[in-house]
Amino acid sequence: MTHARLIALTFFLLPGAFTLWAQVSAALFGSVTDPSGALVSGAQIIVKNQDTGAVRETFTNSAGQYVVPALPVGRYQVRATKTGFTEEIRTGIILAVGQEARVNLNLRIGTSSQQLTVNADAPVVNVTTTDVSGLVGERQVKNLPLNGRSFDELMTLSPGVVNFTWEKTGGVGVSNSTNGNNFAVEGNRPQQNLYLLNGIEFTGAAENNMQPGGASQQLLGVDAVREFNVLRDSYSAEFGKHPGAQVLIVTQSGSNELHGSLYEFLRNNDLDARNFFDGPSVPGFQRNQFGASLSGPIKKDKTFLFGNYEELRQHLHQTGVDLVPDTNARNGYLPCKLVTPAPNPCPNSGLVFVGVSPLISAWPAPSPGAPDFGGISEALNNPLQTIRDDFGTIRLDQIFTSKDSLNASYTIDDSADFTPTNTNLYSTDVATLREQVATLEETHVFSATLLNTARVGYSRAAYFFTGEPTPGTPAAALPGFLQGDHIGALVVGGSAASNPTAQISLAGSNNGSNLRVARNIFTYEDRVSWTAGLHQFTFGAWIQQFQSNETLALSQYGQATFTSLQTLLQGTIGTLLYDPSPTELNWRSVFGALYAQDVIRASPKLTISLGLRDEFTTGWNEAHGRAANYIYPNAVIATQPNIGSSVFTQNNGKFLPQPRIGIAWSPFSNRTVIRAGFGLYNDLQDALGYRTDQNAPFNPTYSLPSVSVSRLPLSPTAPVPATARLVPGGVQPDLQSPTLFSWSFRIQQQLAA
Template sequence: MGQYQVAVSKPGFEQAIRSGIRLVVGQEARVDLRLEVSTVQAEVTVTQDAPMVSTTTRDISGLVSEQQVKDLPLNGRSYDLLLPLNPGIVNFTWMKTGGTGISNSTTGNNFAVSGNRPQQNLFLLNGVEFTGAAENNMQPGGTSGMLLGVDAVREFNVQRDSYGAEFGKRPGGQVVIVTQSGTNQWHGTAFEFLRNNVLDAPNFFDQGDAPPFRRNQFGASLGGPVQKDKTFLFGNYEGFRQSLHQTSATFVPDAASRAAAVPSVQPLLNLWPTPPAGAPDFSGIAEVFSSPLQTIREEFGTARADHIFSERDTLAGIYTIDDGQDFTATPLDPFSSDVAMLREQVATLEETHVFSPALVNNARFGFSRAGYFFTGEPTPGTPAASVPGFLIGHPVGALVVGGSAASNPQAQLGLAGSNNGSNLRMARNLYTFEDHVTLTRGRHQLEFGAWFQRFQSNETIALSQFGQATFSSLQTFLNGTISSFLFDPSPTEMNWRSLLGAWYGQDTIRVTPRFTMTLGFRDEFTTGWNEAHGRAANYMFSNGVISTEPHVGDSLFTVNNAKFLPQPRIGVAWSPFSAKTVIRAGFGMYNDLQDALGYRADQNAPFNPTFTTPLTVSQLPFNPAGPFPATVKLIPGGVQPDMHTPTLISYSLRIQQQLSPNTSLTVGYIGSHGYHQLIGIDANEPFPVICPASPCPATYPATFPAGIANTPVPAGAYFVPTTTKANPAIASTWTWFSEGVSSYNALQVDMNRRFSGGLTLRGVYTFSKVLDDGDSLNATTSGGGPALASNPFNLRSDGGLGTFDVRHVAVANASYTLPLGYGKRFLGSVRGLRSAAVSGWTVNSIVTLQGGFPFSPQLSYNPANNGRSRIQLSLGR
């Protein structure tokens, strides 16, 4: 990285020097120099940047430069929002619901890169994994939902597809971030960014003016030499403070419903606000608007030291920390609050040794840690705080009311009580070592290396610790009839361990001056998903039927299918006419190494059992220590015992043309096919049957709620019986299987104008289609798709558009330096302070145009009586 000068000399020729060559992270540049015959000593110097069109095979990544990071507008100063400046990247954050401990998804922004799931991206901070603290998605991000540290970032690059053998662990985007370092001069910055509601317009749900909002982001950075040309330091701090009143509309019981509730239910009515006079009323349900306060505090800091021992040896040490706390009203319930505390840390020690101009070794040690604590309870000082708990010794749990028996069967009350994911905690540690060797021999550039990562995760993710009472309708709630009461009587911390590793080799061969080929191979492995104390519990299957009791041992798996994961990588670059035209093609296999299975493995008997039983409100509070009534059933979870590692085959073809010395156009096709993708399945569904007569058994139509037309199923129809489960001794399950498939096909266009005449401009367009048969894994990580397959016996029936499929995406960004000040087009005669005041101003802009996200229609009642919530309709692809 940085500015370089290349000098070439040979006896009998003039020395040629090329300066002004700027290399960015992950870039290879070809520099052609011509030596002129000369009998006298002479020197020819040319100042010119690297060419717009690179003739190397790997230049298909997406650079976000230092200027773009610093200058382009960012809401919240979250620099990862610049990722969609590259083609093939979709910002999926808008479709994510929940947060840490709620959705068990990352609190940060979500991106789908080249059709891959957001959780399949990998963020590398100075070469070391930058991990988040979550169960489904390990992308980094603080309690603010932002990726702070703009002033600490020099630049970052996104490897989007068909990348080389040195990248692995995830098949999605490889986001390579490099922090700032000190230089031979001391430089610093100080800043304060303020945003408030003064210029905000009220949204659809605001009652009157926009609610109060105040956000402060402040900080400073400083870097410089300790010893000139030897030792350099850099430090950065950023603080984030936010106070926001979030407007929400909540459905609550109206006055008539409150009066009709049986005495045992009356205390539970305090979990919702009382509707004011004149509030919108929907036959038993009223709508209440509120603006509870959200407060966020977050601190970010980076410290870096670089030391140059000699021209052959350099050493760098970097430490980054992000620490924050979020106090937010529970969505749809102004009387309940969620508290999340999150801390992410990355430490790196990197040594680079130049043995010779042809042999370079880079060794890196890294430690990454991410931890969170989350809980949700009734807000102190509200009527909900006085509601007695569902379980003895605990605050009130979560309360869910399903479809109303009134005129609108899809309506439901807002969720109330504690968050069902309360009292959760997690600490995730990654110890990483990597060594990379580069050797140049004639036409060959050889690269080989090894990567090892020791994984630890200590977590308590047992849901329903405070209990969850679910009522099938408003009427059953008013009567006090609980259709399902969930509780976990004995939450236990689980200690998961694994060793991940890889070795790789790669040869970039310049076959001819116009044709370059890269042949690479990478092999990855893991030791499985193991519990440090032999408490890994998972359910087995016999003839397709799930077992009643789990198998307990050291590992979740009966067999480790991740011992040998071969991944060939091939790339070619061909300049058929001149260096201004390059045709590139790439092919590669990639695996998604599993290090986030705790969400399903942490909620199994005997250490974290979750039970369900029908009850009445009058039977509360329930004693979690027992004895339990005979109606209690265990809810199994887990993963496929012989799970395979998700695999992606990626292929690409691109044509890049230099239109002018500072402008290039790239057009390409990018595709992929994924198999062994994780998919959520109820492993205890009854086996579907063919209806023997018309109409089908009366028990089937009877499952429709009151007010829904009774539609008999014709003879010969394929339907799910409602009598029992495959294993009637246990309840419905939530199990991850590696049986999913996916595909991605895209046309990508990239027009790039490098800085010239004060203007930098780039525009990208993607026309794509994503297909899969289930990518949500957890209903709250995506607002558009269900978490479970509708028919586990025919997964193809779930095939369709992926939840992050956006057919058209166009993004343009521009930066224009105004020609003002001394020597410029306007006010060119001013000098001194006046010139300083008018010079250096830039206008920056990002414009995004894209289509919408697909969604799956879902119902609040269950016509098939099998636990699913989607309509009984098979939609075509």
């Protein structure tokens, strides 16, 4: 039976659609005893959300145990009653996302009209969950100071999480490689993390890193996010797609009380100090972040609404230092030691005239008094960067009955960044990004032991990046390498325009200009939870339809690489890279999984989790049969690309079984827990465009050697010169799904309050 048929059968057989409630909810469980310590069966347990008034009911089983799964995060009251006993009430229990809180109740002999109320929070140490996670609670999200109010920076509060942003491909700030913060978790690559907003994937878009976050490099929404949990490793079969961290984000929801806020945060340069390269005054800087939030009931105990809007506006001057041709070089003279062949004898002036290229105006003139390094000098600059980032969230919660509830949410982040390139005063990088997530979820309680939830969601991220000569500068007046385009990238003594290592600073356009990506993800998740004795069974299905429409061809404006400053002045390009006909490609895939999980509460001190997840992918397919990949039969790269509907010659991701095992043991008290786990995790590939978008015949990159500047511009429609060579690229045609084996062993001890 195919995976598609199996998933379809699952949808049909289950009494509805069941989703991953554990991703965005919590659970309560425990035991009920009498004064002698004997377990009490048949006691009624009533759990009430103190924010919304929602009520869930169950009864203790023959062993005196109860479980109430799939509870929204929030404040709860637990009530236990049985004939012949007084009623016990526990209040002030705060449940966090992914938490399983044990609340044991003790009934005293008496009448049911008598009550004993105890105010007690859930335990600090979660002694029953086998997942290794790091919760960032509501107080931390709201109260800890954050530069830029990017709440994902709080991920580093969890052990094993490192902010990798400053090491990412493409550098920092605006980049064609990534926008949001990058985190390495437990040694995994940042691309292997999965962000889930109310259970639906929260994706970014860029050339090759898809972490969410605006062009401001901030993940806004401090007032919209209630809390988030970082599952680091050894997590259960309910989670997958990527083997890194699973970041579970839950938005705020409305309650029976009306709440609102109005805020502004200001950061400027008033207390800044000058750095070594700054002029006599501190560079200007002003960042304003302002917004408002409002939540409350539309109908008491039934309908609740929450909304939040936030804006970020930033104007920043940053001092940069360009390495540029010095005054002599701009007039065509170089020191004898830089000239090939070296003149003999060298003129008394020590300078040799080699020529003057019109491209020299792509670099600014040296700053007054700048040092001379022999053909090279410095140009100081202090350009203005502007950032706009607009963020909004709205959420509606509806309680139909104690057995039926629904919530819907929508989040949008729309941003733009205009950054003068810090190594080239005459060029500006521009990035625009819009990220959206919509979720609809319905939860139905069939009985005290059977629960059913349905969720569908849509995620989209649309991205544009270009780096071009700044209008009004001398570089903008230069003719392009290709007719009708801006001047391309200029590299002297270096490799690529994306690599800042070169003899002098880069000039012209960014080699990765005019890039566009639009990712659309349609998610359908289903899950059923069934409690039977000491076992809590979970069965679920997850399917995701994936689209990525991409224009990621490099060298769209061309890249001219000069071997030295001398060849630049002589107008002799060592290698010219260009793509005469960039084409949008439309990638498609389907990802899916079936899973089963059994959580066995063997005793109050021991919990065992056994799970199996089976994932699959249909590969990396182009909607119009334009998947081009260079294969290498017999270890020899083919001279012509293989063209078809998929970049793969075979799909090795049809059957990816993943066992998961976890143990949580509390041998001494509820203050100590020992956790051990093992899991196998696969990495479903959903960002291969930057490897597959740059191949002939749809996006050919030609390498043309020894080109005179006088031959430019080239005609994109003219025949390719006979001396040009194609630059091949691609992915392994029989790629195996990356697989991670994870073992963990941890001891957690709560210290005295």
